Amino acid sequence: MGDVVVIGAGQAGAALVARLRKQGFEGKITLIGDDPAPPYQRPPLSKAYLLGEMTQERLLLRPESFYADNDIDLKLGTSTISIDRAARTVTREGGDVIPYDQLALTTGSTARRLPAEVGGDLDGVFTLRTLHDVDTMAPHFVRDARVLIVGGGYIGLEAAAVASKLGLKVTLVEASDRILKRVAAPETSDYFRDLHTRHGVNLKEGTGLKRLLGDGKVTGAELSTGEVLELDFVLVGVGIIPCEGLARDAGLELDNGIKSDAYGRTSDPSIWAAGDCASFPWKNGRIRLESVGNAIDQAEVVADNILGAERPYVAAPWFWSDQYTVKLQIAGLNTGYDRIVTRQGPGDSVSYWYYAGDTLLALDAMNDPRSYMVGKRLIEMGKSPHPDAIRDTQTDLKALLKA
Numbered sequence: 001m002g003d004v005v006v007i008g009a010g011q012a013g014a015a016l017v018a019r020l021r022k023q024g025f026e027g028k029i030t031l032i033g034d035d036p037a038p039p040y041q042r043p044p045l046s047k048a049y050l051l052g053e054m055t056q057e058r059l060l061l062r063p064e065s066f067y068a069d070n071d072i073d074l075k076l077g078t079s080t081i082s083i084d085r086a087a088r089t090v091t092r093e094g095g096d097v098i099p100y101d102q103l104a105l106t107t108g109s110t111a112r113r114l115p116a117e118v119g120g121d122l123d124g125v126f127t128l129r130t131l132h133d134v135d136t137m138a139p140h141f142v143r144d145a146r147v148l149i150v151g152g153g154y155i156g157l158e159a160a161a162v163a164s165k166l167g168l169k170v171t172l173v174e175a176s177d178r179i180l181k182r183v184a185a186p187e188t189s190d191y192f193r194d195l196h197t198r199h200g201v202n203l204k205e206g207t208g209l210k211r212l213l214g215d216g217k218v219t220g221a222e223l224s225t226g227e228v229l230e231l232d233f234v235l236v237g238v239g240i241i242p243c244e245g246l247a248r249d250a251g252l253e254l255d256n257g258i259k260s261d262a263y264g265r266t267s268d269p270s271i272w273a274a275g276d277c278a279s280f281p282w283k284n285g286r287i288r289l290e291s292v293g294n295a296i297d298q299a300e301v302v303a304d305n306i307l308g309a310e311r312p313y314v315a316a317p318w319f320w321s322d323q324y325t326v327k328l329q330i331a332g333l334n335t336g337y338d339r340i341v342t343r344q345g346p347g348d349s350v351s352y353w354y355y356a357g358d359t360l361l362a363l364d365a366m367n368d369p370r371s372y373m374v375g376k377r378l379i380e381m382g383k384s385p386h387p388d389a390i391r392d393t394q395t396d397l398k399a400l401l402k403a
Helices: 011-023 065-067 133-139 154-165 186-198 245-249 290-307 371-382 387-393
Strands: 004-007 029-033 071-078 078-084 091-092 097-099 102-105 109-111 123-127 146-150 167-173 202-204 211-215 218-225 228-230 233-236 240-242 271-273 278-282 284-285 318-323 326-332 341-346 351-356 361-364
Touching: 004 371, 011 029, 065 071, 078 245, 102 290, 123 133, 133 233, 146 154, 146 228, 154 186, 154 233, 154 290, 154 318, 186 202, 186 318, 186 326, 186 351, 186 361, 202 371, 218 341, 233 271, 271 290, 341 387, 351 387, 361 371
Parallel strands: 004 029, 004 102, 029 071, 102 271, 123 233, 146 167, 146 233, 167 202
Antiparallel strands: 078 091, 091 097, 109 240, 211 218, 218 228, 278 284, 318 326, 326 361, 341 351, 351 361
16 A cells, blocks of 8 residues: 555544554555644634633644554644655655655645735734634733624634623624525524624624724724724634645646545545545535534545545535534535524524425524434435424424434
8 A cells, every 4th residue: 555645634634544543554654734733623722722711732633642652654833835746745845755655635724814905914913723823812812802803604703702701892794794694594693693792792794894904013994884993903704715725736626625536536546635625526516515524524434445445425514613602503504495494492492494395404503402413313314304393392303213
């Protein structure tokens, strides 16, 4: 089998190399990452870590000793600058050249930034994607500091929840007419709008950022409405983009990320892709999933296929978000839904079920783990209960799994 090199030391890269060793691969494994820290969890960065409730050590996916103990050469803190497909080598900053027989790209994604012409390069303007991002930004999270959060997706809302809990004065602007518009139904948007408003967040939907103000350091913002805000810092949460530059420069096919087949192979049969950076066949098209579950599951399938398994990856999408005391759990993908079925749970719990005709596509469950677990299983099994059964609180959800 020879040498396996994995570029990208995040969730997918860590899962891939661990799986190779677990499956008995005895060849040389090199895991390369540009982050100086060993592979770590990203979701807690905008939640427990930013709140100071989780240490850096607890963020690590595995103890750093795991890599040495399993003879995995972990190379951190320098970027890979090129892939030579003919010679089957990769070159890192500083000129280090590493040969490979099989190469896996788990390069992940990077946060979108505001352009410099609107003030995106001013000091005090942050994104929230890496450990360094949070460590740099955290000292600004002090009581009564004035923060503008740009973007009403899950990252922006999670950061708003943390800032509110720490006593900051929070304004969040969303250019669309509602928060979460790209990813959730109006019912879910309404739920979280009410939640954040009750916690003192000043939500401004249908409001864009015209420009940031300041000489070297951000001191304010002019909004699309003409309103001017005085600020201490800005957090930008307007999505992420796949890290596909290496693949592009190497001549690999791209399609909203690094294009791979159902087995994880790219257009070069000795190069594979997994995680946020990879697009793969899904139903009648292609998809790229940005989630922990996908990163792990897809990377493990790729590891098996590097070893000859020829096992197609069948995605079972799931996601989550923690805001204040609310845990949102999402199963499935809601693309193409035409109606929402609401199931009221005990207390403040509720779930919204996405249907396309008679077909159950997805659900959002707020503080309702029972509905989430049953809904996830139904979607994976291809079962679609009648909407009336979902809506009826007297229905035993577990019984639907056997129907």
